[in-house]
Amino acid sequence: MxxxxxxxxxxxxxxxxxxxxxxxxxxxxxxxxxxxxxxxxxxxxxxxxxxxxxxxxxxxxxxxxxxxxxxxxxxxxxxxxxxxxxxxxxxxxxxxxxxxxxxxxxxxxxxxxxxxxxxxxxxxxxxxxxxxxxxxxxxxxxxxxxxxxxxxxxxxxxxxxxxxxxxxxxxxxxxxxxxxxxxxxxxxxxxxxxxxxxxxxxxxxxxxxxxxxxxxxxxxxxxxxxxxxxxxxxxxxxxxxxxxxxxxxxxxxxxxxxxxxxxxxxxxxxxxxxxxxxxxxxxxxxxxxxxxxxxxxxxxxxxxxxxxxxxxxxxxxxxxxxxxxxxxxxxxxxxxxxxxxxxxxxxxxxxxxxxxxxxxxxxxxxxxxxxxxxxxNPPYRFAPEDNLAYRDVIRLHQAAIRQITAHYSHDVILTAWPATDELTKPELGYVQQPIRVKAIDNFTFEQIEAAAQNPGDYSTAFLFSTKYDPPRLPMSLGPANEALDRRFFDFHVDLMPKEAAHLLNGQIAWQDYRKGQWAAVLTFNRVMDAKLMPPPSR
Structure with a gap:
């Protein structure tokens, strides 16, 4: 034909x-x-x-x-x-x-x-x-x-x-x-x-x-x-x-x-x-x-x-x-x-x-x-939206946000984009009511260290991998390539939950891993600032 x-x-x-x-x-x-x-x-x-x-x-x-x-x-x-x-x-x-x-x-x-x-x-x-x-x-x-x-x-x-x-x-x-x-x-x-x-x-x-x-x-x-x-x-x-x-x-x-x-x-x-x-x-x-x-x-x-x-x-x-x-x-x-x-x-x-x-x-x-x-997943860094790794990201975020809504819904959550939107915009499908957030750019040492200087601004933290970058990737091109990626393509290294918890003087309340990606919820043993307390019920 x-x-x-x-x-x-x-x-x-x-x-x-x-x-x-x-x-x-x-x-x-x-x-x-x-x-x-x-x-x-x-x-x-x-x-x-x-x-x-x-x-x-x-x-x-x-x-x-x-x-x-x-x-x-x-x-x-x-x-x-x-x-x-x-x-x-x-x-x-x-x-x-x-x-x-x-x-x-x-x-x-x-x-x-x-x-x-x-x-x-x-x-x-x-x-x-x-x-x-x-x-x-x-x-x-x-x-x-x-x-x-x-x-x-x-x-x-x-x-x-x-x-x-x-x-x-x-x-x-x-x-x-x-x-x-x-x-x-x-x-x-x-x-x-x-x-x-x-x-x-x-x-x-x-x-x-x-x-x-x-x-x-x-x-x-x-x-x-x-x-x-x-x-x-x-x-x-x-x-x-x-x-x-x-x-x-x-x-x-x-x-x-x-x-x-x-x-x-x-x-x-x-x-x-x-x-x-x-x-x-x-x-x-x-x-x-x-x-x-x-x-x-x-x-x-x-x-x-x-x-x-x-x-x-x-x-x-x-x-x-x-x-x-x-x-x-x-x-x-x-x-x-x-x-x-x-x-x-x-x-x-x-x-x-x-x-x-x-x-x-x-x-x-x-x-x-x-x-x-x-x-x-391929043996090199890639955007999770290039295969079903994006589904793993969504599932991790859903699980972490379920923990937050169940136990810390009145807290101010230290986190980065896109979780800042996921927690504050119910139309995105993660929460039914907005949850207050304290936004940082990412989970690098510099950003976490800066957040540690102002512990009164938040009472819980939601951390996650912002890219697919597990350790010991077979096809990593090494420090020289990372330096170029930092300079031109906004590459950064996220702190792992244990490292971030230590720097923030907190503890890991929940964490999970999926195929090289992770999410974690951190809590802190300190007296909550009055400005972070939820309004009294009537």
Whole structure:
């Protein structure tokens, strides 16, 4: 069955429904988890503010000038089905399913093979980073879904599909501002790179027609900038800040342009798109397949490969995003690269099929590596949101907060973000009533020592690992690398509960560990300051 026949038999709507049901089923044990990290710190508060009051700019958290599309979408679901983590995560599952449907369409369009399209969707959905982000309410999954569809429409190379691509890219930019770099790069490519790769005609009239078409296409791809500029103008008018609060801008853009920092970030990003979370399995298999001669189909012709124009377009998207996120972004989070992983996996699967008869075995081997990556932590530092380690963080925080609500709910809790939000905002799913907190930046020696100088400011402490950094990691690069990470990427070492308890002159009332991460509740034998005492009951 060829590409056109398959599109008639299996419309995108049916593909979406099937994928959505599978995604919800695979993620069912995760759908009731309370909100995690940046969800709790920004995206859920921002959407909740809009849901309650219609405020486009959040007031219960610091504004980062992120565009409001995710807030619109989540608020609609909450209006229809109620405000809860389950509703939120099912809503995000629908967005990720839409992205997978776009991957199906893109793979089918570029390879003409339903088997390749199905395998690409299968691997994309199982890739640990994509798997986890498929139900987390970060803006990145919204931007990734719209970007993938934008690329899928752009591949069609018709006037109507170009307009549809521009709309998709505009939605992506209004979901996450950095997504605008993709249509901008593709506009430059459409105007200057693509016509050269296509080759010039000897006839002047045809040459002018090609240039005119290329410029028209480029102009359409510039249009997504306009709604984003309108949003920033509105944000500037309302807050006085163009790109969010000054601290956010400083951390994510103004301090990231040192040459050494860029080089280090670029090295990290290259690893993120070739090796991280067992991505090296399909990438190395693809490299091995490239050493083999292409196979012939039943008609004696070489099996179809992705067209050179499409491969070049993929390269523009990959290169631009890797470079952008080496220049901006204080944290090297892999979710920023979400639109890139389907493209990489499509290239891998297409190469498997073109050059090896037993190519489904390579897909199965890649899938096995991804499933292992979902459950097994790698032997190096990584963000817990890159696999199910984030679930361990949530479970640890839930257990610690249960101890606090059961025994210390009237105390002032010494802790750091995101627990400061988890304890003070019931809408995040951890407490039913707000609990007072004393905030510190982290649990380093310096921060704990400073807190020890003011013991009257708190009466209990909630400590936890702020990153995955267990001792004796096999692939630690040593003190020199740690020094660079401290300098450029906000790396720090948390004190363990026993060390912190000693420094704070307290004792461990509760602690737990899960796969290299931990949480602890500390108490103190001292007379409580009058200002910390709860008000008398009436």
């Amino acid at each position: 060829n590409h056109d026949q398959l599109r008639r038999v299996l419309p995108s709507g049916l593909i979406f429904i099937v994928i959505f049901l599978v995604v919800v089923a695979l993620h069912w044990p995760l759908l009731r988890l309370p909100y995690y990290w940046d969800e709790a710190g920004y995206y859920i508060p921002a959407a909740y503010d809009f849901f309650r009051t219609g405020a486009l700019i959040p007031y219960s958290t610091l504004t980062n000038a992120h565009p409001p599309m995710p807030s619109f979408y989540l608020a609609l679901w909450w209006k229809l089905f109620g405000f809860s983590p389950l509703v939120t995560r099912v809503a995000v599952s629908a967005v990720s399913s839409l992205m997978f449907t776009g991957v199906w369409r893109l793979a089918l369009r570029t390879t003409g093979q339903a088997s390749v399209a199905a395998a690409t969707v299968f691997l994309t959905a199982l890739y640990p980073i994509v798997f986890v982000q498929s139900t987390l309410a970060h803006a990145d999954i919204f931007a990734a879904a719209a970007t993938v569809w934008g690329i899928a429409f752009l591949i069609d190379r018709t006037g109507v599909s170009d307009w549809l691509a521009a709309i998709c890219f505009a939605v992506a930019a209004l979901s996450k501002e950095t997504a605008v770099v993709t249509p901008l790069a593709l506009a430059v490519w459409a105007a200057f790179g693509e016509p050269r790769l296509q080759g010039r005609s000897g006839r002047a009239e045809e040459g002018r027609a090609v240039r005119s078409t290329a410029l028209a296409r480029a102009a359409k791809l510039l249009l997504p900038v306009l709604p984003l500029l309108c949003w920033y103008a509105y944000h500037r008018h309302k807050t006085g800040f163009l790109f969010g609060n000054p601290e956010y801008l400083r951390y994510n853009a103004q301090t990231t342009h040192q040459p050494l920092r860029i080089a280090l970030a670029l090295a990290h990003r290259l690893l993120h798109v070739t090796a991280h979370m067992n991505l090296f399995v399909p990438v190395l298999l693809m490299a091995g397949c490239l050493l083999l001669a292409p196979l012939e189909d039943e008609h004696g012709a070489q099996r179809r490969q992705i067209a050179r124009l499409d491969q070049a377009l993929f390269a523009v998207v990959l290169g631009t995003n890797v470079l952008l996120f080496s220049l901006v972004g204080g944290a090297l989070l892999t979710r920023y690269l979400l639109p890139l992983y389907p493209l990489i996996l499509l290239l891998c699967v297409s190469t498997f099929r073109r050059r090896l008869q037993m190519w489904p075995a390579l897909v199965a081997l890649s899938a096995a590596g991804f499933v292992a990556g979902i459950f097994v």
